Amino acid sequence: MFVNMHKVTDKPVLLALVSEPYSDELDKKSDDEIKAEGLGVLEEMYKGMVPDPSQVDVLVSRWSQDPFTRGSYSYTPVGATMSDYDVLTEPVENRVFFAGEATTKYFPALVNGAYVTGIREANRIMVHDDKIYLPPLKQFNETWEQYPEYVICEDGLELVARKSLDSGNKSVACVKPATKIKLESIGWTWQSKEPEQCIKNEPE
Ligand SMILES: Cc1cc2nc3c(=O)[nH]c(=O)nc-3n(C[C@H](O)[C@H](O)[C@H](O)COP(=O)(O)OP(=O)(O)OC[C@H]3O[C@@H](n4cnc5c(N)ncnc54)[C@H](O)[C@@H]3O)c2cc1C
Numbered sequence: 001m002f003v004n005m006h007k008v009t010d011k012p013v014l015l016a017l018v019s020e021p022y023s024d025e026l027d028k029k030s031d032d033e034i035k036a037e038g039l040g041v042l043e044e045m046y047k048g049m050v051p052d053p054s055q056v057d058v059l060v061s062r063w064s065q066d067p068f069t070r071g072s073y074s075y076t077p078v079g080a081t082m083s084d085y086d087v088l089t090e091p092v093e094n095r096v097f098f099a100g101e102a103t104t105k106y107f108p109a110l111v112n113g114a115y116v117t118g119i120r121e122a123n124r125i126m127v128h129d130d131k132i133y134l135p136p137l138k139q140f141n142e143t144w145e146q147y148p149e150y151v152i153c154e155d156g157l158e159l160v161a162r163k164s165l166d167s168g169n170k171s172v173a174c175v176k177p178a179t180k181i182k183l184e185s186i187g188w189t190w191q192s193k194e195p196e197q198c199i200k201n202e203p204e
Contacts, residue, residue: 002042014042019075027062034060073109074102089117097121 005013016038018026026034035058043050063072076084085105091097099117107113 020077024064026060027064031058031060034058075109089120091124097124 001017003015003017005011005015026037029037032053035053035056038058039050039053039056063069076082082105085103085108089098089103099114099121101108101110101113101117104113104117104120107116
């Protein structure tokens, strides 16, 4: 994927994002070989408009070889399914818990995926003490409608918390995942009707 960075840098910069398994192949090549390959792809798209390689500089990140990162973010290879994200989410003997963008099928490869899965796992740990952790609402003021929280609360139930921007009311409900999907598919808003199961009081 190519991203035109000119708009934000005011410089003639093109960003190329490459995912596995091609990125693994590229990582083993020299900068000049990668440049030639990238320009070759551009030449196929923009025949005759691509500059000579001698006029182009490249900077290659090679995240997978960086000992401090060992990669950039998750991707779904051919044959993978969304349920694979659920498998990565499963705790080990209720002692080891996994958060991170690679453990959410809702927001994979995104910072908000990393963030909400941290909240989800905090809840998974705290539910043993019969507690629920809710992030400060002010952090979500702008994005609440866009990014509702889905966090596991107990026995496969998911905690759904939403704030109505219109009324300022908060509502939190625990429903089975299947129920949630069914309700969402018919446009359930989490404010207009009562959840089928375990209504919680308003969070702080
Ligand atoms: C170039 C680029 C652009 C991006 N742009 C956006 C964007 O515009 N918007 C957006 O929302 N997201 C973007 N992302 C994605 C976002 O940065 C990631 O989804 C997010 O940082 C993932 O956070 P995480 O905590 O799940 O994982 P990470 O931040 O990857 O944290 C994992 C940590 O584990 C460490 N680690 C790995 N292996 C080991 C090991 N064996 N032992 C110990 N530690 C280990 C790593 O060093 C790393 O610190 C971008 C990512 C990249 C690379």
